[in-house]
Each structure stands twice: as structure tokens, then as C-alpha cells.
Amino acid sequence: MKTQVLERSPGSTLTDAYVHRTDSRIEGLFPYHPQDERDWERRASYLDSRASERVDAIALAAVLENYNRRNGASAQTMEAISRVADGALVIVGGQQAGLWGGPLMILHKAVTVINAARDAQQRLRRPVVPVFWIAGEDHDWEEACHTYLPGEGGLQKLAIARPAGPRTSVSRTPVEQAIWTEQLGALATLLPDTLHKPGLIRQLEAMAARSVTLSELLASVLSWLFANEGLVLLDADDPELRRLESPMLQRMLVDNRQLEESFRSVSDDVEAWGYKLQAEAETDSANLFYYRKDVRAPGAGERTKLYRTEQGFADRRGLIRLSTAEAIAAAAAEPEQFSNNVLSRPMMQDYVLPVLATVLGPGEIGYWGITGRAFQVMGMEMPIVVPRMSFTLIDETTAKHMEKYALTIEDVMFRFEEFRDTWLAAQDRDQLGNQFDVAEQQMLALYDPLLKDVAARMPGLAALTAKNRELFSAHIAFMRRRVDDELKRKHEVSLNQLERIRLMLYPGGIPQERVLNFTLYWNKYGGDWLQQLLRIPFDPSGKHRLVYL
Incomplete structure (x- = not known):
């Protein structure tokens, strides 16, 4: 295997300032840095001292076991879940679902999570489990419903139209089996005939047969691709998981104003320092969503953004009106009616999991910086932020x-x-x-x-x-x-x-990793190319590599 680091000069983004440590003001938003050897020990000690303030490990493991078993988990993954129950720390990263596994960067993030967990386990001499968080609560269907492959005449897009019904999360949007069959036929037509193609198509067909949603399809793909790596999956919109999140949801509602003020104060500072914001801290936003029930469309409700009002919480159209007490009571009784946005999700992740480090892409690091003071409002510390490793695959x-x-x-x-x-x-x-x-x-x-x-x-x-x-x-x-x-x-x-x-x-x-689908390479090489990526040593600087297949 030949790899080559693609050297790039640091840019002027908040992410570049963090990764390359070029601005002490930005460093102040992140309590740890992945290139500082001592920070890994410090973070582990912090987590050990705060175990009682997170979700109970045994209860968490039970939810993870149920979800992973439903989505084709390997024996290695089930063993990793048992280590979570015993108090293992985790390296976590996540992404929204994509058709047939989406763009390559989803796999690159999973590879980084796995390699980082392996490195941390050796570094700390204690169990560290890789966890992939499927962002199934997102409702942007157009971002999740497609993938691309090269074809005659250029790039070809495969896409599923949004099914009829309310604008709800991807994990609550069912896809009919006939649609999977149609899309698999289109995929098979685009892929050249190779030795690996029949097995690939059979695998995807079996995954689609047990998948009701795009999130479940991604879970099946990841379970198959990383079966030997002990990668643990969770869906951010899993109702069982949401019930574990209930106490944190209630805290976010109680301390909502302070949370928003912390987001806005950092946003103002970041803009004053000359950096472009990756996520807006919207005035009076609760930074939470609520699934609005509609008697005309029973089942999954429309995912609706909540705003803080003088009386409590409401949406912009006035279809949802909850006093603060009603909202807190709903979060206690029906937590699955709520979901996080990009700014509240980091704290929820840290409440649910013993996060040693989180693997993030460039844009994600930018908006995580905005949450630095919000962690403090919630009596927490942001975990180590690790830039995702990225690759360009070059076939022969x-x-x-x-x-x-x-x-x-x-x-x-x-x-x-x-x-x-x-x-x-x-x-x-x-x-x-x-x-x-x-x-x-x-x-x-x-x-x-x-x-x-x-x-x-x-x-x-x-x-x-x-x-x-x-x-x-x-x-x-x-x-x-x-x-x-x-x-x-x-x-x-x-x-x-x-x-x-x-x-x-x-x-x-x-960039290739943001567009092309993994099936292009599996169809030609089988799983060898993915094993090549998994053998690349963990790099906490997130450098981009050219990988010659």
C-alpha cells in the first residue's frame, strides 16, 4: 500500500486555528487538544470522576445491544458493548445517513473513530470502544436520500424522493421495499460486472430487506463493513435512547436561556475575531425540536423548531404552545417527542456516553467551538476534539x-x-x-x-x-x-x-470523499481497500492522504 500526505498550508478558519493551534483565543474554547499527550490522561481522569453524572453504563449498554442486534451486529460489536457496560470509555463520531452508505467521508469518519479508539486503548492501557452516532433525528431528507457513482457521460445520481407524509426525521421516514428494489437495480446497472459484484449486490439486497429507513440501511452497511472492528452503532433518534436522555432534556429546558446566551456570547466573540460562523445561534431559539402530532397524519409527527417565549416554548406558526412546566413534564413523560439541534447535540452526546474524544469534520469543529461555554453552563467539559482523517482513493x-x-x-x-x-x-x-x-x-x-x-x-x-x-x-x-x-x-x-x-x-x-459511494471501490477490490485505510496509523492532526489502491 502506498500513501502520501497531501500537505496544505493552514487556512484562516476556526477549524484551522484549532487544529494547528495558531490562535490562543480559539484554543480557549476547547479544554483539550488531541496532539497533547497529557490531555488524553486528563480527560480519562475527568470521566472517571464524573461517572455518576452520566447515563448509567448498564442501562446504556442494554439500549446499544438492542439497537445493534436489530441491525446485524457482529460478535465483536456485542463484546464491545459489554465493555461499555463495564465502564469502558468511548471514541465517538457520527454522520447523517446516506443512500447505500452515502459518500465516502462517512466511512472515513468510522475509520478514524476505530483507529483513534485503538490508539487510545494502547495509550491509556484500558478499554476504549469505537462508537458511531447515526444522526437520524435530522430531517433534511435531501441531504440523506441520495448517492453518486461515475457513469457514462459523467456523474450519476441515485436518489429516493421524499415519501408522502409530515416533514419528520430521517429515522421516522419509512421507505417501501419496492423503492429499495428499484434503487438497487439502478445501482447494479451503474456498477461494471466484476468478480465482487454479485456478492455485493446480494449483501445490499439483504440489508435493504431488513431496513425500514435510510438510518437502518446505514446501520446495516456499517455493521457489515466493520464487522471485525467492534464498531458500536447508535441512532440519535432511537426512542429507547431518548428515554435515557430525558433528564438532560429537562435540564436543557430549565437552563434554556443560559444555554442560548452562552452560544450567542461565543458566536459574537468568534465573529469579532474574524472567523466565519459554521452554525447560527438564533435569537430565542430553544436549540431543541419537537415532533408536532397531527391527527390528520398519525404516526411520526413533523419535526418543528422550538423557540423560547415569555410563557414557555412555541414554534413560529403558533401550532405548538407549551408552558415551561408543560415542556419539562413532556420531556419527562414523552422524551421521544423532543430532539436536539447541532448546538445542543454535543452536550447530549456527552451526557449519554463516556466520551474520551469526538471525531469531527472541518465544519463540525467550527460549530462545536460555539458550544465551549455551553458545556460549562451544564456543568460539563467538552471532550477532546479530533479532526477526521480524510483520504482520496486513487485506483490503478x-x-x-x-x-x-x-x-x-x-x-x-x-x-x-x-x-x-x-x-x-x-x-x-x-x-x-x-x-x-x-x-x-x-x-x-x-x-x-x-x-x-x-x-x-x-x-x-x-x-x-x-x-x-x-x-x-x-x-x-x-x-x-x-x-x-x-x-x-x-x-x-x-x-x-x-x-x-x-x-x-x-x-x-x-472532493471525492464528499461525493462518491463506497460500492464503486468494493465492486472493484472487494474489502481490501477498506482494510488499507484501517491499517493507516491514527493521526490526531487529521491530515489528508492520497491512498493508491
Whole structure:
């Protein structure tokens, strides 16, 4: 396996300032840093001293066992859950669901969680369990319902239309089996026939058969891909889990104003320091959602944002009105009617789990910074924040073509069109182009004096002479374009190879890991490529790596 670190200069974002420790003001928002050896010991000691302030470990393990067993957990995962019951610490990361596992970055986050847990376990000489948190409470269907694969003519999108019903969470939105079958057929059509394809399609078919929602499908995919790694899964919208969260929900409602003030104070500071906010601390927001029941649509209710009012809590349309006492009582009796937003979720995660460290992407680190003082309001400490490791997978065909054209990953990312046009010009267009330039200059040198003489002697023809000159140049330009078109046809194979490089590495001008689906690589290599990623040592700096398959 060949890997190469893609060196990048630190940028000017809050995340860059945190990861590279370039701004002491930002460091003050995070009590720990993953590159400080002592912070791992400090965080572990802190968690040991606060065990009674979190969800009971045995009760948590029971919920995790039920959820993972339903979604095809391996014996290794069940053993990891038993260690949670015994008081093991966890490394946690999460992501919203995606069709057939979504973009590669979901797997990259799981790989980081697993490798970080393995590293921490060796570092601390005590059990540390990897946990993946499926953000099933999110209701942005358009972010979760699709995936992409390369196909004839470019990038191909597979997507499921939102089923009829209220705008509820992804984990409460059922998908009919006929839709899974249709989507699996579309996927099979896009994937080339290989030795691994029949087994892959059978696995996905079995997963879809036992999945009612996109969240369950992702859980099945992760359970299968990481069966040997002891990765524990949970769904943020699991009703059993929400019942464990009830005491923290009640605290968030009681201390709601202080929470919002803490978010806003940090947001104001971050903006004053010159950083762009990754999440808005909205005025009077409760930073919680409520599932509004509707008698016309029994079942899952619409996930509705709550705001604080003088009387308690309500939505903007006035369809939900709860006094503070009513809201607290509802959180105690029916906690599954509530869910977190991006700013309250970090504290809930820390209440539910003994989080040694949390693995976050660049945008997530940005909004977690806003929660630093909110942790303090809740009498908690933010865990170690670990930047997600990221990878660009380079298959052997792409690598061969990059070598053929002396194309670097930076060329693909930052100057592809310029590189392609320069390469094409270098083939033989320069020589012909120069000849057209010389010919046009020489002919106009003879023709222009004649046109000027005609215009001077016959003023009525002045406009015609100007138009005639334009037509002359237009005919030259037309011939040049035809030559260029013929040149492109002549080099069509090479241009297609260049476009394929971009499609595989930076599709649509977006990093590969945010677009392409894992099935592309499993179909070609089986599970070897994923094992390569799992063998890469944990890197707390989150550097980006090129991985040659």
C-alpha cells in the first residue's frame, strides 16, 4: 500500500486555528487538544470522576445491544458493548445517513473513530470502544436520500424522493421495499460486472430487506463493513435512547436561556475575531425540536423548531404552545417527542456516553467551538476534539493516467481546465494557430489599405468596408474553430481520460470523499481497500492522504 500526505498550508478558519493551534483565543474554547499527550490522561481522569453524572453504563449498554442486534451486529460489536457496560470509555463520531452508505467521508469518519479508539486503548492501557452516532433525528431528507457513482457521460445520481407524509426525521421516514428494489437495480446497472459484484449486490439486497429507513440501511452497511472492528452503532433518534436522555432534556429546558446566551456570547466573540460562523445561534431559539402530532397524519409527527417565549416554548406558526412546566413534564413523560439541534447535540452526546474524544469534520469543529461555554453552563467539559482523517482513493487506472499526463492532485483540484487546455494546445494547435495568426496579419496588411482607400473615395461604402473586414476575420476564426474541433476529435481518447481522472478524484469540483459511494471501490477490490485505510496509523492532526489502491 502506498500513501502520501497531501500537505496544505493552514487556512484562516476556526477549524484551522484549532487544529494547528495558531490562535490562543480559539484554543480557549476547547479544554483539550488531541496532539497533547497529557490531555488524553486528563480527560480519562475527568470521566472517571464524573461517572455518576452520566447515563448509567448498564442501562446504556442494554439500549446499544438492542439497537445493534436489530441491525446485524457482529460478535465483536456485542463484546464491545459489554465493555461499555463495564465502564469502558468511548471514541465517538457520527454522520447523517446516506443512500447505500452515502459518500465516502462517512466511512472515513468510522475509520478514524476505530483507529483513534485503538490508539487510545494502547495509550491509556484500558478499554476504549469505537462508537458511531447515526444522526437520524435530522430531517433534511435531501441531504440523506441520495448517492453518486461515475457513469457514462459523467456523474450519476441515485436518489429516493421524499415519501408522502409530515416533514419528520430521517429515522421516522419509512421507505417501501419496492423503492429499495428499484434503487438497487439502478445501482447494479451503474456498477461494471466484476468478480465482487454479485456478492455485493446480494449483501445490499439483504440489508435493504431488513431496513425500514435510510438510518437502518446505514446501520446495516456499517455493521457489515466493520464487522471485525467492534464498531458500536447508535441512532440519535432511537426512542429507547431518548428515554435515557430525558433528564438532560429537562435540564436543557430549565437552563434554556443560559444555554442560548452562552452560544450567542461565543458566536459574537468568534465573529469579532474574524472567523466565519459554521452554525447560527438564533435569537430565542430553544436549540431543541419537537415532533408536532397531527391527527390528520398519525404516526411520526413533523419535526418543528422550538423557540423560547415569555410563557414557555412555541414554534413560529403558533401550532405548538407549551408552558415551561408543560415542556419539562413532556420531556419527562414523552422524551421521544423532543430532539436536539447541532448546538445542543454535543452536550447530549456527552451526557449519554463516556466520551474520551469526538471525531469531527472541518465544519463540525467550527460549530462545536460555539458550544465551549455551553458545556460549562451544564456543568460539563467538552471532550477532546479530533479532526477526521480524510483520504482520496486513487485506483490503478487513474494513477496510470495521471502518470501519463504528468498530472498532480493539485492540478486536478485547483487548475484542471487550465491544465487540460494547455495540454491540448501543446499537441499541435500552437503550430497551426501561429500560422493562422501570421496569415491573417499578412492578408490584412495588404487588404486594410485597400479598404481605407475605398472608404475615403466612396464614403457611402465606408460601413460596407468595415463589415467586409469583420467578415474576413470571422472566416479566419471559423476555420480556426473547425481546426480546434478536429484536434479535439483527434485527441478525444486522451481528453476523456483526463475527464475521467477529474471524475474519480474531484467530481463536480468537490472532493471525492464528499461525493462518491463506497460500492464503486468494493465492486472493484472487494474489502481490501477498506482494510488499507484501517491499517493507516491514527493521526490526531487529521491530515489528508492520497491512498493508491
